[in-house]
Amino acid sequence: MNCITRSTQSALSFMTYEVVEQVSNSTFNKFVVTYDAVSREIKWHRNIYWNVWSKNVKRRHTHIKSSQDEPLLKPRSKRFDNLVFYSRKIYEFASESEELTEILHRAFDNVMV
Known part of the structure; x- marks a missing residue:
């Protein structure tokens, strides 16, 4: 499983990150994670309306060792x-x-x- 994170917003004590989790070659889960530095709370939200499957996504993490390299x-x-x-x-x-x-x-x- 691979995860790609990107900071999207930062305001006062809140940091918001977009997380894309690669479950398989063609299945992706997208989340929004919010971190509150004051209360030290982490909240994550999955938007069920996002497109989480696409065969056109370029894979970024394909560095698995193989004898056939x-x-x-x-x-x-x-x-x-x-x-x-x-x-x-x-x-x-x-x-x-x-x-x-x-x-x-x-x-x-x-x-x-």
């Missing part, structure tokens, strides 16, 4: 593995404090825009 894909797979390895170290470090986590969230939001 083409030689041309090996450099990309190595880069992906290195990114996963280093990002885990970053996540472990940033999870130590709320301030570091917020800095990382802002950095991701700036990069993904």
Whole structure:
């Protein structure tokens, strides 16, 4: 299962994220998650009217190792593995404090825009 998150709004103590969860190759669930920093409450809403299935969606997370990988894909797979390895170290470090986590969230939001 893959999840893609994107910050959509930030106002006062509220942060709103759009989450797309890939259940299978052609099935997607979309949620809106709201975080209230004051009360530390997390609320999620699933809109049943959103289109959650589409065969035209470009898959972004297809870096599964296989013995049938083409030689041309090996450099990309190595880069992906290195990114996963280093990002885990970053996540472990940033999870130590709320301030570091917020800095990382802002950095991701700036990069993904």
